[in-house]
Amino acid sequence: MAEAQGGGTVKAKSDFDGQKEAEALRKAMKGLGTNEKAIIEVLTNLSNAQRVQTAIDYKTMFGRDLIKDFKSELSGKLEAIVLALMMPSPLFDAHALKRAMKGAGTDEDALIEILCSRNNAEITAIKLIYKKEFKNELEEDIRSDTSGNLQKLFVSLSTGGRDENAEVDSDKAKADAKALFEAGEKAMGTDESRFNMILATRSYPQLRATFDEYAKVAKKEIEASIKSEMSGNLEKGMLSIVKVVRDKPAYFAEQLHAAMKGLGTDEKTLIRILVSRCEKDLVQIKREYFKMFKVPIAKSIAGDTSGDYRAMLLAICGGPE
Structure with missing residues (x-):
């Protein structure tokens, strides 16, 4: 598959026909043996919305559930990625978050990655589908599965309430940089709540300006201060926000x-x-x-x-x- 221009490597098919794609998938799974190459070819040349539509057309045409057919015909890692591709994006994220908090131990890395990198609209969609799928609020599960300052960071990020205004207030950037410096490097002990408040609420452009001001005040980058002031998963979570904001x-x-x-x-x-x-x-x-x-x-x-x-x-x- 040729690489697409722009941000995505997978693009919507311009001449999409869900019935045609459904037919190709049925043919790939009918009879003895499965044509995995044909399945890969179909799924990686459709957008997420088109894959979802193809599943609807598949059921309409054949009276069969495409997901169930994939589960019976495929196995292991290929099955896992095919099922992931078939989920609408918010549903996929909701399931990943649930899996990260299920059973003994928490996959903090997955929680950090999803909550630190999704925008407000994406977080809102995830929360709605999470409630529908798992009959519980995402925030409640986060609270019962995490603790301390990391829990506060996750709860803040899960509200989907970050300022998304592109305008930068340079006075606020200076004030926030000073507040961060006083909450960390300058203080005995660290006021994590100040870091949480600023990193979880300010817009990305505003935070980039704050990081620039911070380097002037502290004579070091914000990352270096987070590493020296925090540890474990809280450090990882704060650093992830900074990395996502920067690039x-x-x-x-x-x-x-x-x-x-x-x-x-x-x-x-x-x-x-x-x-x-x-x-x-x-x-x-x-x-x-x-x-x-x-x-x-x-x-x-x-x-x-x-x-x-x-x-x-x-x-x-x-x-x-």
Whole structure:
């Protein structure tokens, strides 16, 4: 699949015909054996909305549930990524958040990644679908699964109430920079609530101006102060907000690299990021990945995965380059 121009590697098909796509998928799963290549070809050449429509057309035409057919015909990591691609984006995020808080232990990395990187409209949509799917408020589950300052950060981010005004108030940036300095570097102990309030409520352009002012006041970057003043998952959460504010594609490039380095691949993170970003900014993420790690992301994926699962990941990325 040729890489698309713009932010996404996966684009809406211009001559989309849901019935035609449904027919191709039925043919790929009918009879003995499954044509995985045909499934990959269909799904990676449609937008999320078109995949959802194809599932409706599939049921209308054949009286069968496309998701159930995928579950019975596919398995393992390929099944996981196919099912992820079939979910509307807010539903996919809601399920990822629920999975992160289910059972013993919490996947704080997944919570940090989703809550720190989605905009207000996306958070609002996630919360609505989360309530519908799991019969509970997202905030309630966050409260029961986390504690302390990290819990406060997650609750703040889950409100979806960040200022999204593009205008920058330079006086406020100076005042916020001074407040952050006094809450951290200058104080005995750290007033995390001040960091929480500013990092969770201000717009991205406003925060970028604040970070510039902070470097002047503190004689060091905000990241260095967070590292020296905080620890563990709270430090990771605060740093993630700063990274997303400064350069969201670079943040995701870093997360993808972390998922593939060392022994064993973090498949959940790999799938979550590629599926959630493939229609938004995966082109830029690939560019940043190459800039940061001097290797194409496709090469890292190819060396870390195999078979039809690898073929699906590479197709989502826009090909082997």
